[in-house]
Amino acid sequence: MTTYSPAEAAAQSGFSIDTLRYYEREGILPPIERSAGGRRVYSDGDLWMLGFLRCLRDTGMSIEQLRRYGELSLDDTTMPERVALLEEHAASIRARITELDATLVRVQEKVDWYRGELRRTADTTS
Structure with a gap:
């Protein structure tokens, strides 16, 4: 089994x-194995x-939700709850994507307007 030091796990x-x-202490991450010397060793899992x-x-899940997911992950009987939590988060991501798409349209409209102004300026100076 391949193991990784804390520095390697952090880098990856x-x-x-x-x-x-912090994630281990808060129960977000399950307890990490320790070497004979007491150092954390991370597995591929x-x-x-x-x-x-x-x-x-990165998709905006709160620390509280991460903590809940971590707690649920320790018990194999909680798969329905994990599904519900992840479905709720997926819905939140989809809503944010919809908002960002609308914002992108507005930004692109402004870029197009500026390009039009630049062309008009170039046409009048030529």
């Missing part, structure tokens, strides 16, 4: 070492979970 996940410790947590965090 994009989280700081402090965030990894831990890195997968960190990657998924990064995805959730």
